[in-house]
Amino acid sequence: MALLETHALSKNFGGLAAVSDLDLAVDEGEILGLIGPNGAGKSTFLNLIDGTLRASGGHIVFRGRDITRYSPHRRAGLGIARVFQRNALFRSMTVLENVLAGSFLHTDHGPFSVLVRSLDHVRKDREVMARCMDLLTFVGLQDKSHMMATSLPHGSQRELCVAVALASDPAVLLLDEPLTGMNAEETASMIEIIKTLNREKGTTTIVVEHNVKAVLGLCARAVVLNYGQKLIEGTPRECVADPAVIEAYLGADADVF
Amino acid sequence: MSETKRGRTVAKAAAVVVLVVVVFLMPNILSGNKYWLTILTLLAINVLLVSSLRSVILINEISLGHVGFALIGAYAQALLMMKGGLTFWPSLILSGLLAAAVASLLGHPFLKVRGIYFSILTLLTAETFRLVVYYWTGLTGGSLGLVGVPSPEPVTLFGRTVEFNTVNTYYYLAVGVVVIALLILYHFERAYINFQWRAIRDDSMLAGALGINVVGFKMVNFTISAFMAGISGGLFAAFQHNLSPDTTSRFGVTMSIYLLVYMVVGGQTRFIGPLIGTAVLTLVAEATRSIAEYQPMVTGSIAILVMIFLPMGLAGIPAQIQTWLRKRRLRSAEAPVGGGTER
């Protein structure tokens, strides 16, 4: 059984069908590429999966459980983590603090822990701190842990976004254009991060990416979206060669080929 | 670095000790001056109200409705004591709980909207509460007001009976309750869930995606904040002995605006801000009593000056001086390098 499935998933913004009747299955442990021209509904699809947006129709099933109506934090609790298309970081916090905030799930502090303060918390905090430093080392930001997150250059901010998402130790990682605006070196290291993660932890990953070369290198399977619908599904090579895909891209984003 | 830090901690501790001693001895210092003790008691009650308002700032919202929760607390306190036959302390807790209950019912719809919409909703709700009290003459006395709210009943401490019907003693009671309430608010802001508040304030969408129950946290915040506002109302009721729901009373829109001004002048980013802002502006209001009709202008000018020159409010002055000194030191350190170009 697939880890994550969508059945006839739809999202309308007024009259615009940003995602319509989308059936998709993601297998445990795979890296799925999601491509398509600008405005195809890729980000909207990720928003539906992580709960940032409510579906207008259809179902999302995660590990056999229908999560269509779950709030974002419950989905995060089930192991769905998200890297946004913009560099979403906590601007009042340092690099390390951002990752600590991302580890929220490991520190069971709910809204009511306002009232309790136990030694257990302190011990746990120390464990969490060590994990966060490991994560920063993993993405190569260990030397910058005390800088303000938003003072980092774009590429490092992108890496930090990934570290923050990983802090919750997710089962599924949703990456929205992780390579945008990165130079060759940063691109290579980000691809390495995604691959290592998948290889060593088996993290299932959905990557939305315009960089087709990267998608070819990363994913065994890709889905092409256009106007919110699935245009084709197959190996990235098949997808890129498909006449319908080329037509969808023409004029819009022809430079990626 | 750590030495200056330690110095600062010592200075802070010393300031707290001095403050505690001064507050404790205040009735003696003022030699029982009723006028000033009344002002100080009201000041303490207002500090709690402004602090409760500031705690909503933690979720990035501005509430214009806290006078509404104070009104609920005040009338609940009065009616529970006068008609419900309860004593002071249970009534006080119940007043806070009632305000909190109302807030938690309203929280869900309210917290779905943000920014100016939240502010407007809270403002209109507070006005609605006020008008309900105004027109429910049978229960609240309506525009005539509710007269004769009893003082707290006396307690016997170490064989001595303490009455709370004079401002001299009520001052201690009010200050005590306010200090406990502020400690709770402080714990709530700074202790464990500090990160969660900051996360929600910085980027609530990201916070949600990371598993933080954003709506839940906002609800808890709003509810606790309303509880504190209710307590401040309860303290007010038992102190003033009469309540009025007039526009010009402390439950009107004007008061909401004043509370905001107190908070901004004191500095909304600091916990101590509401205390400083409320204290300074109350004292200014007293000092300018002779030109009462110009008081709003005086307050307004101070607010404008603070907003222009001290964006972090009065509580931010030390931080501002520090950055200013650091800049100067940097400049003076750079100067010789620029001048001496030997190499």
Ligand SMILES: Nc1ncnc2c1ncn2[C@@H]1O[C@H](COP(=O)(O)OP(=O)(O)OP(=O)(O)O)[C@@H](O)[C@H]1O
């Ligand atoms: N919150 C919103 N309200 C209204 N329309 C929206 C909203 N979010 C997205 N859309 C519209 O839905 C369509 C799909 O947008 P989406 O952001 O999912 O595209 P995308 O595939 O991620 O594109 P890009 O490659 O540019 O990021 C677009 O036409 C967009 O204008």
Ligand SMILES: [Mg+2]
């Ligand atoms: Mg997008």
